Amino acid sequence: MKRNKQIDIKGALALASTFHFLYSCARACILPFLTLYLRYLGLTPSMTGLLMSTKHLISLVWSPMASFLSKHYNKRRAVITGSLVCSAGAALVLLLIPSTGVETLASHCNISYLSVSPTEELSDNVRVVGSVMPTTHTIIVSQSAAHESSPTETTSDTVSSSISMSKAKTYTLQLQHSNNVTSQWSQVNVSLANHSKGGERNGLESHHGASNTSPTVRRVSRSAEKEKQQQREKNEARLVLGSLKVMDVQNQLFFMLLIVVSIWELMAAPLEWTVDDGLYEYLDFVDASDRYGSTGVWGLLGAVCGVSGAGLLVSLLDCLIGSHTPRSAVHFYSYAAVTTLAVPVVAFLPLYLNKKCNRSTGLFKALQLVRGDLRALLCAATVFLMGLAGSVVDDFLLWQMQDHGSSELHMGLSLAIALLSRAAFPLLSGWVSTLLRPGRVLLVGTACLALQCLYYSFLWGPWATIPVQVLSCFSSGALWWAVQVQCEDVATPGTERSLRRVYQALSLDLGAGLGSMAGGFVVHRFGVSVLFRGVAVILLLWCLFLPLLQWKAPRQRRINYSRLLAADTSEVSESESEQERDWLEKAMEDDEQ
Numbered sequence: 376m377k378r379n380k381q382i383d384i385k386g387a388l389a390l391a392s393t394f395h396f397l398y399s400c401a402r403a404c405i406l407p408f409l410t411l412y413l414r415y416l417g418l419t420p421s422m423t424g425l426l427m428s429t430k431h432l433i434s435l436v437w438s439p440m441a442s443f444l445s446k447h448y449n450k451r452r453a454v455i456t457g458s459l460v461c462s463a464g465a466a467l468v469l470l471l472i473p474s475t476g477v478e479t480l481a482s483h484c485n486i487s488y489l490s491v492s493p494t495e496e497l498s499d500n501v502r503v504v505g506s507v508m509p510t511t512h513t514i515i516v517s518q519s520a521a522h523e524s525s526p527t528e529t530t531s532d533t534v535s536s537s538i539s540m541s542k543a544k545t546y547t548l549q550l551q552h553s554n555n556v557t558s559q560w561s562q563v564n565v566s567l568a569n570h571s572k573g574g575e576r577n578g579l580e581s582h583h584g585a586s587n588t589s590p591t592v593r594r595v596s597r598s599a600e601k602e603k604q605q606q607r608e609k610n611e612a613r614l615v616l617g618s619l620k621v622m623d624v625q626n627q628l629f630f631m632l633l634i635v636v637s638i639w640e641l642m643a644a645p646l647e648w649t650v651d652d653g654l655y656e657y658l659d660f661v662d663a664s665d666r667y668g669s670t671g672v673w674g675l676l677g678a679v680c681g682v683s684g685a686g687l688l689v690s691l692l693d694c695l696i697g698s699h700t701p702r703s704a705v706h707f708y709s710y711a712a713v714t715t716l717a718v719p720v721v722a723f724l725p726l727y728l729n730k731k732c733n734r735s736t737g738l739f740k741a742l743q744l745v746r747g748d749l750r751a752l753l754c755a756a757t758v759f760l761m762g763l764a765g766s767v768v769d770d771f772l773l774w775q776m777q778d779h780g781s782s783e784l785h786m787g788l789s790l791a792i793a794l795l796s797r798a799a800f801p802l803l804s805g806w807v808s809t810l811l812r813p814g815r816v817l818l819v820g821t822a823c824l825a826l827q828c829l830y831y832s833f834l835w836g837p838w839a840t841i842p843v844q845v846l847s848c849f850s851s852g853a854l855w856w857a858v859q860v861q862c863e864d865v866a867t868p869g870t871e872r873s874l875r876r877v878y879q880a881l882s883l884d885l886g887a888g889l890g891s892m893a894g895g896f897v898v899h900r901f902g903v904s905v906l907f908r909g910v911a912v913i914l915l916l917w918c919l920f921l922p923l924l925q926w927k928a929p930r931q932r933r934i935n936y937s938r939l940l941a942a943d944t945s946e947v948s949e950s951e952s953e954q955e956r957d958w959l960e961k962a963m964e965d966d967e968q
Contacts, residue, residue, distance in 0.1 A: 424895015686787015
């Protein structure tokens with residue numbers, strides 16, 4: 376980039392803000408609802424937690440590596456474009472993976488009627504099957520018609536468990552939860568066509584033919600078939616993919632989803648770091664790096680539009696789109712569509728390659744700074760716990776809301792209010808900074824998140840989560856404001872962004888990954904309510920120990936001389952000695968505070 380070239384800083388910031396708005400909107404269309412879709416497919420809570428944990432840990436490792444490689448080979452724009460296109464395609468591949476059965480559709484879709492056009496009456500021993508969520512649900516089928524003799528018929532859906540029912544056109548299904556809460560399903564019209572008369576005749580003939588066979592011949596043929604079947608199973612077990620073939624349906628589903636989600640995260644992880652590095656180096660080149668943070672607000676506003684819009688759209692649709700597609704697929708289509716809208720913006724993004732700046736060494740320096748300051752370590756421990764608790768909320772709050780009758784509309788509005796509250800904190804930051812020190816703000820943010828988790832464990836209705844979402848202004852917005860102040864306290868020149876990256880990785884990747892894994896096992900064993908109460912207890916205990924540790928920790932603040940000198944150079948009327956005295960006095964006053 377030539378210095379004599381005319382640079383439009385406002386235009387560059389507008390393009391960057393547009394990209395952040397679109398990309399955040401796309402992510403908000405799908406990521407908050409992803410665990411709901413995994414639940415619909417039939418995954419257990421522990422499997423869901425492992426899947427989300429893998430996603431976070433891949434981001435932890437791959438994001439810095441991909442950012443370094445894209446800068447080293449000067450391929451940032453190509454990496455951003457490829458990441459957008461490939462991540463949209465990988466997300467759509469998830470829709471090709473079938474669920475484990477029919478029950479998931481009925482229990483997780485808030486449907487009123489699921490009808491199949493009637494043709495003939497059901498037989499005596501129709502097998503109506505459905506994949507039942509393990510340890511949490513039981514299906515009770517009440518019969519509404521009399522028995523009649525008719526040939527046995529089996530539905531075309533392949534499923535894991537079966538229930539024999541007598542002839543009926545309408546069945547009333549009840550879903551009993553493990554906590555003795557029973558939700559009445561609406562009537563489900565089930566109709567199947569009987570065999571043709573020719574089919575009946577063939578079946579009777581084959582039955583009579585089998586009855587005429589001698590018992591000895593039947594035993595010999597049966598043992599021979601059994602030996603062949605055992606030999607086939609042994610051969611399959613020796614194959615590389617034989618393990619998948621001998622697994623049950625649920626484990627096969629888990630491993631297929633694990634592969635697809637891992638590929639999706641590998642495609643999407645490089646984007647955020649690559650865009651941020653290019654934009655910051657561009658603004659730093661034109662001496663406007665102080666305006667870098669203005670794009671973050673647009674990202675939050677885009678997330679508000681995405682999560683509320685997707686929730687509203689899905690809630691307006693019927694349970695099935697067409698004949699087989701569940702309405703939750705709209706989340707994936709919305710993500711792909713909005714991501715595609717962001718692709719043309721990439722061509723105009725302001726990106727600059729500063730070859731003198733080595734980001735990898737900056738991260739190592741930031742880690743050393745955090746390790747060498749006790750208050751920075753306490754801040755790191757706090758953001759780690761907040762990331763752990765935040766991942767629990769992100770993964771299983773919507774499960775809790777769904778169990779209490781919330782639709783996608785309630786979920787979308789609830790999450791949108793939380794994001795708006797977080798975006799509003801910069802308006803209060805000046806007032807908060809005059810009342811509380813950054814260490815106290817960390818304490819307040821942790822306490823607010825603990826109260827939110829405790830509140831989530833006692834939900835009673837569809838709209839119950841909305842009042843407490845206002846606390847996200849402090850549990851999320853205030854937390855990251857305090858982290859930013861902490862970074863300025865311990866940073867040396869040029870390491871501020873690297874320090875923020877370290878804290879974000881500890882919270883949003885490492886803490887979130889471990890939280891998702893542990894949360895899944897706790898939900899599988901004890902339930903969602905117990906999980907939220909346990910997280911609230913952990914956070915409240917940390918609120919008790921954090922002030923004591925902060926009181927014992929010495930305050931070691933480094934003076935950012937370059938920032939003070941840059942502020943004083945604008946006062947050209949003062950002499951050099953007066954400038955020196957001013958910035959030293961400011962530094963000493965900040966130290967005393």
